[in-house]
Amino acid sequence: AQSVTQLGSHVSVSEGALVLLRCNYSSSVPPYLFWYVQYPNQGLQLLLKYTSAATLVKGINGFEAEFKKSETSFHLTKPSAHMSDAAEYFCAVNFRDDKIIFGKGTRLHILP
Amino acid sequence: AAGVIQSPRHLIKEKRETATLKCYPIPRHDTVYWYQQGPGQDPQFLISFYEKMQSDKGSIPDRFSAQQFSDYHSELNMSSLELGDSALYFCASSNSRGGAMNTIYFGEGSWLTVV
Numbered sequence: 463a464q465s466v467t468q469l470g471s472h473v474s475v476s477e478g479a480l481v482l483l484r485c486n487y488s489s490s491v492p493p494y495l496f497w498y499v500q501y502p503n504q505g506l507q508l509l510l511k512y513t514s515a516a517t518l519v520k521g522i523n524g525f526e527a528e529f530k531k532s533e534t535s536f537h538l539t540k541p542s543a544h545m546s547d548a549a550e551y552f553c554a555v556n557f558r559d560d561k562i563i564f565g566k567g568t569r570l571h572i573l574p
Numbered sequence: 575a576a577g578v579i580q581s582p583r584h585l586i587k588e589k590r591e592t593a594t595l596k597c598y599p600i601p602r603h604d605t606v607y608w609y610q611q612g613p614g615q616d617p618q619f620l621i622s623f624y625e626k627m628q629s630d631k632g633s634i635p636d637r638f639s640a641q642q643f644s645d646y647h648s649e650l651n652m653s654s655l656e657l658g659d660s661a662l663y664f665c666a667s668s669n670s671r672g673g674a675m676n677t678i679y680f681g682e683g684s685w686l687t688v689v
Contacts, residue, residue, distance in 0.1 A: 505682035506664065508679070
Protein backbone atom coordinates (compact mmCIF):
# COMPACT_ATOMS: atom_id res chain seq x y z
CA ALA A 463 0.00 0.00 0.00
CA GLN A 464 1.13 3.52 -0.70
CA SER A 465 1.94 5.55 2.40
CA VAL A 466 4.15 8.25 3.85
CA THR A 467 5.61 8.09 7.34
CA GLN A 468 7.30 10.74 9.40
CA LEU A 469 9.39 9.41 12.24
CA GLY A 470 8.97 11.47 15.39
CA SER A 471 6.00 13.70 16.05
CA HIS A 472 8.24 16.05 18.01
CA VAL A 473 11.91 16.86 17.47
CA SER A 474 13.94 19.22 19.64
CA VAL A 475 17.30 20.65 18.64
CA SER A 476 19.48 23.38 20.06
CA GLU A 477 19.87 26.62 18.20
CA GLY A 478 22.79 26.22 15.80
CA ALA A 479 22.58 22.44 15.75
CA LEU A 480 21.77 20.19 12.83
CA VAL A 481 18.12 19.67 12.00
CA LEU A 482 17.10 16.25 10.70
CA LEU A 483 13.46 15.41 10.07
CA ARG A 484 12.75 11.95 8.71
CA CYS A 485 10.33 10.93 6.02
CA ASN A 486 9.86 7.52 4.43
CA TYR A 487 7.43 6.47 1.78
CA SER A 488 6.04 3.21 0.55
CA SER A 489 5.30 2.94 -3.14
CA SER A 490 5.95 0.65 -6.07
CA VAL A 491 7.15 3.58 -8.16
CA PRO A 492 9.13 6.60 -6.97
CA PRO A 493 6.65 9.29 -6.13
CA TYR A 494 7.00 13.03 -6.21
CA LEU A 495 7.99 14.26 -2.76
CA PHE A 496 7.54 17.54 -0.94
CA TRP A 497 8.23 19.17 2.36
CA TYR A 498 5.82 21.81 3.63
CA VAL A 499 6.18 24.00 6.71
CA GLN A 500 3.31 25.31 8.78
CA TYR A 501 3.89 28.07 11.30
CA PRO A 502 1.36 28.44 14.12
CA ASN A 503 -2.07 29.48 12.87
CA GLN A 504 -0.81 29.82 9.32
CA GLY A 505 -1.11 27.99 6.03
CA LEU A 506 1.16 25.48 4.34
CA GLN A 507 4.31 26.83 2.72
CA LEU A 508 6.28 24.76 0.25
CA LEU A 509 9.87 24.26 1.40
CA LEU A 510 11.14 22.09 -1.43
CA LYS A 511 10.15 19.35 -3.83
CA TYR A 512 11.65 16.31 -5.56
CA THR A 513 10.40 15.55 -9.05
CA SER A 514 12.93 12.97 -10.33
CA ALA A 515 15.64 15.42 -11.28
CA ALA A 516 18.55 15.92 -8.87
CA THR A 517 18.35 13.70 -5.79
CA LEU A 518 19.63 16.47 -3.52
CA VAL A 519 17.08 19.23 -3.44
CA LYS A 520 17.69 22.65 -1.97
CA GLY A 521 14.79 24.65 -0.63
CA ILE A 522 14.06 27.89 1.09
CA ASN A 523 15.38 29.02 4.46
CA GLY A 524 18.52 26.87 4.15
CA PHE A 525 16.69 23.53 4.12
CA GLU A 526 17.54 20.68 1.82
CA ALA A 527 16.44 17.11 1.36
CA GLU A 528 17.94 14.07 -0.30
CA PHE A 529 15.93 11.47 -2.14
CA LYS A 530 17.29 7.98 -1.53
CA LYS A 531 15.48 5.40 -3.59
CA SER A 532 17.21 2.46 -1.92
CA GLU A 533 16.00 3.64 1.46
CA THR A 534 12.67 5.05 0.19
CA SER A 535 13.48 8.17 2.17
CA PHE A 536 13.35 11.92 1.73
CA HIS A 537 14.77 13.32 4.96
CA LEU A 538 14.86 17.07 5.54
CA THR A 539 17.99 18.69 6.91
CA LYS A 540 19.35 22.08 7.82
CA PRO A 541 22.95 22.52 9.00
CA SER A 542 22.24 25.11 11.67
CA ALA A 543 18.88 25.57 13.35
CA HIS A 544 17.46 29.01 13.98
CA MET A 545 14.78 29.96 16.45
CA SER A 546 12.55 30.99 13.56
CA ASP A 547 12.58 27.39 12.28
CA ALA A 548 10.22 26.31 15.04
CA ALA A 549 7.13 25.05 13.23
CA GLU A 550 5.27 21.96 12.06
CA TYR A 551 6.86 20.21 9.11
CA PHE A 552 4.92 17.94 6.80
CA CYS A 553 6.36 15.50 4.35
CA ALA A 554 3.96 15.08 1.45
CA VAL A 555 3.80 12.65 -1.42
CA ASN A 556 2.19 12.57 -4.81
CA PHE A 557 1.91 8.95 -5.91
CA ARG A 558 1.52 10.17 -9.47
CA ASP A 559 -2.26 10.31 -9.18
CA ASP A 560 -2.55 14.06 -8.85
CA LYS A 561 -3.42 14.69 -5.20
CA ILE A 562 -0.96 15.08 -2.34
CA ILE A 563 -0.98 12.88 0.74
CA PHE A 564 0.55 14.26 3.91
CA GLY A 565 2.51 12.58 6.64
CA LYS A 566 1.41 13.08 10.23
CA GLY A 567 3.79 15.98 10.68
CA THR A 568 6.78 16.68 12.92
CA ARG A 569 6.79 19.55 15.36
CA LEU A 570 10.27 21.10 15.45
CA HIS A 571 11.25 22.76 18.71
CA ILE A 572 14.35 24.95 18.87
CA LEU A 573 16.08 25.15 22.24
CA PRO A 574 17.98 28.35 23.07
CA ALA B 575 2.93 36.80 -7.18
CA ALA B 576 -0.74 35.97 -6.78
CA GLY B 577 -1.53 33.14 -4.40
CA VAL B 578 -4.52 30.98 -3.62
CA ILE B 579 -7.17 33.12 -1.98
CA GLN B 580 -9.63 31.67 0.49
CA SER B 581 -12.60 33.30 2.11
CA PRO B 582 -13.73 33.75 4.72
CA ARG B 583 -10.60 33.33 6.81
CA HIS B 584 -12.62 32.68 9.93
CA LEU B 585 -16.15 31.40 10.32
CA ILE B 586 -18.20 30.50 13.37
CA LYS B 587 -21.35 28.44 12.91
CA GLU B 588 -23.73 26.61 15.16
CA LYS B 589 -24.46 22.89 14.98
CA ARG B 590 -26.79 21.90 12.16
CA GLU B 591 -26.12 25.13 10.29
CA THR B 592 -24.64 25.40 6.80
CA ALA B 593 -21.35 26.95 5.80
CA THR B 594 -19.80 27.81 2.45
CA LEU B 595 -16.09 28.30 1.88
CA LYS B 596 -14.71 29.90 -1.24
CA CYS B 597 -11.44 29.39 -3.02
CA TYR B 598 -9.87 31.42 -5.79
CA PRO B 599 -6.96 29.55 -7.39
CA ILE B 600 -3.79 31.06 -8.74
CA PRO B 601 -4.47 32.56 -12.20
CA ARG B 602 -4.21 29.97 -15.01
CA HIS B 603 -4.39 27.08 -12.54
CA ASP B 604 -7.03 24.61 -13.65
CA THR B 605 -7.06 22.19 -10.72
CA VAL B 606 -8.39 22.86 -7.24
CA TYR B 607 -8.04 20.70 -4.14
CA TRP B 608 -9.73 20.86 -0.75
CA TYR B 609 -8.14 19.59 2.44
CA GLN B 610 -9.35 19.47 6.03
CA GLN B 611 -6.92 19.80 8.93
CA GLY B 612 -8.32 19.06 12.37
CA PRO B 613 -6.61 20.36 15.52
CA GLY B 614 -3.18 18.79 15.80
CA GLN B 615 -3.79 16.65 12.73
CA ASP B 616 -2.27 16.41 9.28
CA PRO B 617 -4.26 17.76 6.34
CA GLN B 618 -6.68 15.22 4.92
CA PHE B 619 -7.64 15.28 1.27
CA LEU B 620 -11.33 15.89 0.67
CA ILE B 621 -11.94 16.42 -3.03
CA SER B 622 -10.41 17.86 -6.18
CA PHE B 623 -11.60 19.36 -9.44
CA TYR B 624 -10.00 19.63 -12.84
CA GLU B 625 -11.54 21.84 -15.48
CA LYS B 626 -14.75 22.11 -13.45
CA MET B 627 -15.18 18.35 -13.18
CA GLN B 628 -14.58 16.34 -10.02
CA SER B 629 -11.28 14.55 -10.51
CA ASP B 630 -10.76 12.74 -7.23
CA LYS B 631 -12.56 12.19 -3.97
CA GLY B 632 -11.15 11.52 -0.55
CA SER B 633 -12.62 11.45 2.91
CA ILE B 634 -15.33 14.00 2.26
CA PRO B 635 -18.52 13.48 4.27
CA ASP B 636 -21.80 13.14 2.40
CA ARG B 637 -22.94 16.33 4.13
CA PHE B 638 -20.29 18.21 2.19
CA SER B 639 -20.36 19.11 -1.46
CA ALA B 640 -18.13 21.15 -3.70
CA GLN B 641 -17.94 22.46 -7.19
CA GLN B 642 -15.66 24.38 -9.48
CA PHE B 643 -17.11 27.20 -11.54
CA SER B 644 -16.39 28.49 -15.02
CA ASP B 645 -13.92 31.04 -13.65
CA TYR B 646 -12.14 28.14 -11.87
CA HIS B 647 -13.00 29.30 -8.39
CA SER B 648 -14.38 26.63 -6.12
CA GLU B 649 -16.82 26.46 -3.24
CA LEU B 650 -17.08 23.91 -0.47
CA ASN B 651 -20.57 23.63 0.98
CA MET B 652 -20.99 22.03 4.36
CA SER B 653 -24.43 21.27 5.74
CA SER B 654 -25.76 19.91 9.04
CA LEU B 655 -22.55 21.02 10.69
CA GLU B 656 -21.22 18.98 13.56
CA LEU B 657 -18.76 19.92 16.28
CA GLY B 658 -16.24 17.59 14.66
CA ASP B 659 -16.27 19.69 11.51
CA SER B 660 -14.33 22.38 13.34
CA ALA B 661 -11.06 22.52 11.46
CA LEU B 662 -8.82 24.48 9.17
CA TYR B 663 -9.90 24.01 5.58
CA PHE B 664 -7.27 24.44 2.94
CA CYS B 665 -7.77 25.04 -0.70
CA ALA B 666 -4.91 24.41 -3.09
CA SER B 667 -4.41 24.79 -6.80
CA SER B 668 -2.12 23.58 -9.54
CA ASN B 669 -1.63 23.90 -13.27
CA SER B 670 -2.02 20.54 -14.96
CA ARG B 671 -0.32 21.84 -18.08
CA GLY B 672 2.86 22.69 -16.16
CA GLY B 673 4.80 19.55 -16.92
CA ALA B 674 5.57 16.22 -15.29
CA MET B 675 4.90 17.42 -11.81
CA ASN B 676 2.79 20.42 -11.08
CA THR B 677 3.42 21.93 -7.70
CA ILE B 678 0.35 22.29 -5.57
CA TYR B 679 0.12 25.65 -3.86
CA PHE B 680 -1.95 26.10 -0.73
CA GLY B 681 -4.01 29.01 0.48
CA GLU B 682 -3.85 30.34 4.02
CA GLY B 683 -6.88 28.29 4.99
CA SER B 684 -10.32 29.01 6.39
CA TRP B 685 -10.88 28.40 10.07
CA LEU B 686 -14.30 26.91 10.75
CA THR B 687 -15.49 26.71 14.32
CA VAL B 688 -18.74 24.90 15.03
CA VAL B 689 -20.31 25.69 18.39
